[in-house]
Amino acid sequence: MSATKRGIVLMNLGSPDSTEVKDVRRYLDEFLMDGRVIDTPLLWRALLVKGIIVPFRAPKSATAYKSIWTKDGSPLIVISKQLQEALQQEVEEPIALAMRYGAPAPWTAFDELLEKQPDLEEVVLVPLYPHYAMSSYETAVEYAKKIHRKRKYAFKLTVVPPFYDDAAYLEALVDSIKPYLDKEYDKIVFSYHGIPERHVQKSDVTGQHCFKSADCCSVDSEAHKTCYRHQCIVTTNKVAQALNIPASKYTFSFQSRLGRDEWLKPYTAVRLAEWPKEGVKKLLILCPAFVSDCLETLEEMGEEGREIFLHAGGEEFTLLPCLNVHPMWIKALKGLLEKAQ
Numbered sequence: 001m002s003a004t005k006r007g008i009v010l011m012n013l014g015s016p017d018s019t020e021v022k023d024v025r026r027y028l029d030e031f032l033m034d035g036r037v038i039d040t041p042l043l044w045r046a047l048l049v050k051g052i053i054v055p056f057r058a059p060k061s062a063t064a065y066k067s068i069w070t071k072d073g074s075p076l077i078v079i080s081k082q083l084q085e086a087l088q089q090e091v092e093e094p095i096a097l098a099m100r101y102g103a104p105a106p107w108t109a110f111d112e113l114l115e116k117q118p119d120l121e122e123v124v125l126v127p128l129y130p131h132y133a134m135s136s137y138e139t140a141v142e143y144a145k146k147i148h149r150k151r152k153y154a155f156k157l158t159v160v161p162p163f164y165d166d167a168a169y170l171e172a173l174v175d176s177i178k179p180y181l182d183k184e185y186d187k188i189v190f191s192y193h194g195i196p197e198r199h200v201q202k203s204d205v206t207g208q209h210c211f212k213s214a215d216c217c218s219v220d221s222e223a224h225k226t227c228y229r230h231q232c233i234v235t236t237n238k239v240a241q242a243l244n245i246p247a248s249k250y251t252f253s254f255q256s257r258l259g260r261d262e263w264l265k266p267y268t269a270v271r272l273a274e275w276p277k278e279g280v281k282k283l284l285i286l287c288p289a290f291v292s293d294c295l296e297t298l299e300e301m302g303e304e305g306r307e308i309f310l311h312a313g314g315e316e317f318t319l320l321p322c323l324n325v326h327p328m329w330i331k332a333l334k335g336l337l338e339k340a341q
Contacts, residue, residue, distance in 0.1 A: 172323055
């Protein structure tokens, strides 16, 4: 990086402070009241979230968190701290950690950097989301910008763009998958976090491309810069091609559907119940929408997904870990920071 006095903020999703229902309730309330997550009018969103979803989901989610919680706390927080420490070994600029929901908040990270470097000129924000979605990458960026403006920080805020097709990121993903291809498998599934179809349409900068044709994701368009579905497909295909996986042995799907609206398809949970009937008995599955293992990978996929697949007649279900602190992922992050100069 340049001689500019810089700091770095790694920004991830966040986690409840504990597995107590009250903490999970507080976390879910902040998360689901985000207008970029549930994009309905505020009054209706408040009634839906505070009156129906959170009271119902908080106890259930608390139980799910307990099944993956470590002695050091939430896996996502623990891994994010490990990532911060590993990257700090590779760069001179001070690094702070922030979460979109929960602690540490962006202002905590900004203040921490200023304490270390009072004459800070620039902060490079790294949203830890490979793909653009209004409910993940966009809300993290806009929230950090809002805090930056509201608190009138003097330093410049530079944002690292989505890195779904970054060569070093893809190389890290490829390397993390390779060891698992030695075992016999019928199909490898790239399961991405799902979003409503309308989110893709709202993010379409052209206003006239997404879902206007069956092959819209393969037709060149400015919309692809902010199209989550297109970017997930690009990551999937480039990784599969680099690993020489035949087209018949890999696919992609989307998990974590909420509500009754149309979300991106195919739905992972539905396909997990169908694949054994189609002869897919041995499954490898990974969740590339996340760079750190969390509730959606460890519990939703590692426990619930496994149960669905095996109950439907599957024989082997292997969940691959996220990149977490893979050495090549650290190298890729360093490269993303260098490009941000």
